[in-house]
Amino acid sequence: MDPRSRVWIFDLDDTLHHATPAVFPHINRSMTAYVAAQLGISDDAASALRVDYWHRYGATLLGLMRHHGTEPRHFLWHTHQFDDLSGLLNFESALRGILRRLPGRKIVFSNSPLHYAQAVLREMGVAPSFDTVYSIERTRFKPKPQRAGFLRMLRELHLAPSRCIMVEDSAANLRVAKCLGMKSVWLSRKRRRPSFVDVRIESILDLPRIIHRL
Numbered sequence: 207m208d209p210r211s212r213v214w215i216f217d218l219d220d221t222l223h224h225a226t227p228a229v230f231p232h233i234n235r236s237m238t239a240y241v242a243a244q245l246g247i248s249d250d251a252a253s254a255l256r257v258d259y260w261h262r263y264g265a266t267l268l269g270l271m272r273h274h275g276t277e278p279r280h281f282l283w284h285t286h287q288f289d290d291l292s293g294l295l296n297f298e299s300a301l302r303g304i305l306r307r308l309p310g311r312k313i314v315f316s317n318s319p320l321h322y323a324q325a326v327l328r329e330m331g332v333a334p335s336f337d338t339v340y341s342i343e344r345t346r347f348k349p350k351p352q353r354a355g356f357l358r359m360l361r362e363l364h365l366a367p368s369r370c371i372m373v374e375d376s377a378a379n380l381r382v383a384k385c386l387g388m389k390s391v392w393l394s395r396k397r398r399r400p401s402f403v404d405v406r407i408e409s410i411l412d413l414p415r416i417i418h419r420l
């Protein structure tokens with residue numbers, strides 16, 4: 207494949223930056239507070255419900271929409287607010303140069319809301335590297351790994367799956383990408399590589415070294 211005709215589809219959280227140490231705990235606390243306030247329940251009950259919906263539907267939001275009629279944009283706005291995003295962000299400073307040198311079109315495909323994804327990309331100084339951000343709103347609230355969200359993105363952005371390379375920390379999401387005909391790059395420290403993963407990397411900074419294997 208001509209390297210310039212490639213389309214890189216990047217997950218955001220725990221792929222382009224390390225969300226687990228500080229950003230995810232902040233979002234989880236915000237979601238718990240939101241659920242407690244909206245439903246008039248204790249923080250403990252709200253936290254349990256948040257986790258239960260996350261397990262059952264893959265996203266707290268989907269459970270809230272289904273069982274409580276929550277307005278998704280209201281939820282996403284209020285649960286993704288940061289007084290000091292740059293203080294919470296944890297990412298590789300070499301990322302910007304790596305993305306700039308990577309040949310091909312680049313897209314972010316995230317289960318997060320657009321305002322948050324754009325703020326993270328801006329803070330990391332990598333926003334200009336990306337053509338577009340395909341956020342949870344654009345999937346019409348069909349988060350990965352739901353096929354519907356993938357299919358909508360491919361159709362709307364006129365992407366041929368055979369040209370796409372998906373870079374992700376979630377194996378479940380890569381399974382769908384691979385089924386749809388994309389190449390898959392798994393960001394993980396786990397040794398066992400599932401059959402639907404083409405290449406495993408331990409750091410996003412390894413990307414330039416594995417391009418020839420895709």
Ligand SMILES: [Mg+2]
Pocket residue numbers: 217218219220221374375376
């Ligand atoms: Mg992720």
